[in-house]
Amino acid sequence: MDKCVLILAGGKGKRMKSDLPKVLHKVCGKEMLNHVIDVMRKSDFESINIIIGKGADQVKIATKEKNVTYSFQSEQLGTGHAVMCAKEFLKDKDGIVAIFAGDAPLISEDTVKKFIKFHEQGGYKATLLTSILEHPDGYGRIIRNSQDGVERIVEHKDCSADELKVKEVNAAMYCFDIKILLNGLEKIKNDNAQKEYYLTDMIEILRKAGEKIGAMAIDFEETLGVNSRVQLSEVERIMRNRINKKHMENGVTIIDPNCTYIGEDVQIEKDTIVYPGNVIEGNSIIKEGCILYPNSRIVSSIISENVTIQSSVILESKIGSNTTVGPFAYIRPETSIGSHARIGDFVEIKKSKIGNNTKVSHLTYIGDAEVGKNCNFGCGTVVVNYDGKEKHKTIIGDNSFIGCNTNLVSPVEVEDNTYIAAGSTITEKVPEGSLAIARSRQVNKKDWVSKNNLKK
Structure with a gap:
């Protein structure tokens, strides 16, 4: 039996006032659509089909690594029409299909699994998610019959006065028997105020056909969709709180959760302390006992045990323990820094390997270099890795001492146990055990200031 999911992602989202398709706006560092895809994948769906329309090429690029297929909706004529566009995807399948919205990223894996189980164990041909709202303005109402079964769903703009009083609303998330859905789609009409094909009409069509319909109520927060920047910020707040709470429950100290921004895929181990203003994104892993002082950004990096970070940017790199x-x-x-190392203020390191116990304390640039262990860089050192056309590599051996204001002109090698005098420009190999001095001898010209009438 097939178990698949359709994700509706064809709308542009005019109220977002953006050139970016609505479903690609990010929540906690990840596109809303990719949040939904990831939840569906964790919920054991065998195949995922994205119904795309406006901005289709952008959506494909953003989801290219997600192993999904696509159906194209050339015109946006309602949710029913969107599902009609996926007929080719569904036609040879026999089982169940769930339908979710790409702009509703708060739905949880736990809820999706319960939803599918509810549908299967109840023997329903169609099941929908609902919520109870005290003020349900703008939402489609769930109209039940005298046996408390689902009679139909009525869009807010099509509700009668009595129907507007109903507080149970449609979450716009469904599960159908595939063959029943395909047959029912042929009967959906667009004779409504918007002249659109509503997927909600399927409920009344199936009820009249005598099919069993279920409804499962969930927390309204999980159903929230995004149609504006204001709603985007609200969904961001909710998801951020969820993420931070999960980490705190797992033994992480977050000093001020309202001012800490952690992506959904980030892993943080116990006894790490996170101060306000930190932004941790991508697939970052923060191991035990780290201290992240205020205002750092860490993206898709591995931070090993007992690392201390202050007001720095770390991108796609690895930091060793106790550094x-x-x-x-x-x-x-592409930087890898060893353990017990020191990377200080106003230091930039790019695509380099730094060995254990090496100190790069301040005002230094290291690019395209391989640096050994127990080295010390003086203030103002520059690895000159670019000749105007190509990047070149510098290799520095173990136990090397690089004096202040040194230029290492790549490609060049500095062997183990060497010293470089301050102010040197190194263009040739420094042999092991050597002191390299590459600067002019000092000359003092007596009375030069007065002879040139420069005395003040």
């Missing part, structure tokens, strides 16, 4: 970073360090992609 300190910052303040104001910039660790660019």
Whole structure:
């Protein structure tokens, strides 16, 4: 038996006032559509089909690694019409299909699994999710019969005065028997105020055909969709609170959850302390016992045990255990820093490997380099890795001491146990055990100031 899902993602979202398709706006660092896809994947659906329309190429690019298929909706003529566009995807399948919205990212894996179980165990041909609202303005109402079964769903703009008093609303999330759905789609009409094909009409069509229809009520928060920037911020707040609460329950100290921004896919281990203003994104892993002082950004990086970070940016890199970073360090992609290292203020490291116990304390740039263990970089060191056309590599051996204001002109190698005098520009290999001095001898010209009438 097939178990698949359709995700509606064809609308542009005019109220967002954006050139970006609505479903690609991000919540906690991830596109809303990708939140929904990830939940569906965790909920054991075998195949996922995205119904795309406006901005179809952008949606495909954003979801290219998600192993999904696509159906195209050339005109946006309602939710029923969107599902009609997926007939080719559904035609040879026999089982159940769930239908969710790509702009409703708060639905949880637990709820989706309960929903499918409710549908299957109840023997329903159609099941919908609902919520109870004290003020349900704008939502489609669930109209029940005298046996408390679902009679039909009426869109707000089509409700009678009595129907407007109903507080149970449609969450616009469904599960259908595939063959029943395909047959019913042929009977949906667009004789309504909007001249659109409503998927909600399927409920009345199936009831009249004598099919069994179920409804499962859930927390309204999980059903929230996004149609404006205001709603986007509200959904962001809810998801951020969920994420932060999960980490705190797992043993992480978050000093001020309202000012801490952690992506959904981030992993943080116990006894780490996160101060306000930190932004942790992508697939970052923060291991045990770290201290993240205020105002750092960490993206898709691995931070090992007992690392301390202050006001720094770390992108797609790895930091070894017991290392300190910052303040104001910039660790660019493809960098690996060893354990017990020190990366200090106003240091930039790009695509380099830094060994254990090495200190790069301040005002230094290291790019495209391989640095050994127990090295020390003086203030103002620059690895000159770019010749105007190509990047070149610098190799620095273990136990090297690089004096202040040194230029290492790549490609160049500095072997183990070497010293470089301050102010040197190194263009040739420094052999092991050597002191390299690459600067002019000092010359003092006596009385030069007065002879040139420069005395003040």
